[in-house]
Amino acid sequence: MPHRSMTFAKFIIEDQRRRGGPDAELTALLNDVQTACKLIGITVSRGPLHKHRTAPGINVHDEEQKPLDLTANEIMLDTCSWGGKVCGMASEEMAEPCTVPPPHRKGRHLLVFDPLDGSSNIDVNVTVGTIFSILRAPEGDADPTEADFLRPGTEQVAAGFALYGPTTMIVVTLGAGVHGFTLDREIGNFNLTHPDMRVPEETGEFAINMSNERYWEPPVQRYVEECIRGQTGPRGKDFNMRWIASLVAEVYRILIRGGLFMYPWDTRDASKPGRLRLLYEANPMAMILEQAGGAASTGRERILDMVPTALHQRVPLILGSKSEVERIVRYHEAHDRGEDAVFDSPLFNKRSLFRMPAGAAGGV
Template sequence: MHIGTTLTNYIIETQRQIQGATGEFTGLLNDIAVACKKISDLVNKGDLIGVLGSAGSENVQGETQKKLDVITNEVFIEALAHNGHVAGLASEEMDEIYQLPADAPRGHYLVLFDPLDGSSNIDVNVSVGTIFSIIKAPPGVTQPTTEDFLKPGAEQCAAGYCLYGPSTMMVFATRDRGAQMFTLDKDFGEFLLTHENVQIPEDTSEFAINASNSRFWEPPVKRYVDECLAGKEGPRGKDFNMRWVASMVAEVHRILTRGGVFMYPLDEKLKAKDQGGKLRLMYEANPMSLIIEQAGGASSTGRERILTMQPEGIHQRVPVVLGSKNEVERLISYHLD
């Protein structure tokens, strides 16, 4: 019987094409896959094992943590910290970067992760996910500092997410090698390649934005959404559908599957809080931007390309507009007008 191409097989074959590859990256992806399989199991069991609900604590952003936020963060650290593939870790759920135990072997990579994106949805059984970003550690560094993590998104070696929905899917992209989708076959516990070299349609008739913030939007965003809502009778001459899941992994996965544009723009409410945006550059915007661009889409703050931004802090927030290339470019042009 045909097994298919496993995640491990795919990474090994890819590394054979890279001069000087040691297999360490393959090991790291396997570590991440193990963490995602465990998280998938926890999400699927939910209330059966008492992991839903609030943890009674807040993360560094001041957001109430769900029990699974805390548990999945611990799962990711356990899966990655002791196998000699990383030099350090950074999590959206932790104030500071995570320093490996003194006796843990060191690797040549740094990993940043959001262990459970969209966790506000978990109690109502809506899709959630894990997001990760992989960068090279500076040569010889065994105790990385925060500054070692603050690299522009274009310097990511790879990025990906795992979606926990009706099926568990891992999507990852590496620089100049496209975006790939793998589906977890739970019968024998392997991620199998199901969509290779994913490409996002350049045009779309679907957009995603939190419309409850419409009274705070800047004029370029309001103009874009108003034109979409005007449909065939408006300046765009066609009807649009609006979507909003409140889980970035679910939103991006839909865009990769059938096109669309996702917006969490800068608005007056965020400005009043002295926030540069809603989403985190290092844990959400950068990894998702690499995936989207490798799939032929575009990603921007509305004013600049996300992957070229120089990070200022490990928990920095930025506006995000990503998806089908022509729609993102239209939004950028509106910001420039």
């Protein structure tokens, strides 16, 4: 069968058959997720034409919560709770996990999601998306607790994200490769258009918010400086910098063109271990990147090995082409060993490469 006529639903069924037998609940849950993504995509596409029922507010992270954040959250909860395939759900927009209300029956899975990643870009019409992760639910009929969601990324059954841009897409992994599906708006199906996606090994791009440079740790400064110096520097080639400020768009670009995305730990608030959420953003994206031949790290630890300590735990995130992630991990290791190197940089001036700014805290 030509892959362009392979729908998302058919692909999930075929994947289950290839891997030893159907998992009807997982298949049905993934179909519920794709339905929710279609509805969110339609809502996003209407932009200011859509009349929201909720007013802006502040979410659990003390961040501005746009009406579309809440609308997307409601769509995901409503669409995925009625089918009896989930035992509980956790969302970036909710302080506590949500249990499946009666009369709906409980399923064998937990769903974790960021309903609208990149929503700060809505006003300027930049690509946004939905990120999701699926875990096995604990045995028994009890409602899941927060502790049931605090599992390392290696225990994810599936992970994916939707893109709402010029085209609406879903990119998904079930633990055996990464595959991309594009929505055929005339028919209403997600069709397989990007089978077996692989992160290109060679890259000439990196993405980071340069306005935070003064807060970065020296290993990150070293990596960026080497890229900026281009052909005249130690890398011996030119790099382009990209920064969309939408994680779904950044990861999709890396899947297509390779590169590195960095939202590292910095010294703006030393009490915060990072900026992105482990459960809702880092874990699902790390699973996708690793399944596509890439890598994801905090700079000091593989993302998928981390054991979460809180529902909304934040972490540094460095992901992309494997060789680039490994390079910046080596720079962190050298820094932690106290190895100094002095360099003269037009960007950072003359300084010890591994000397932290005065008053900055070390470590993540």
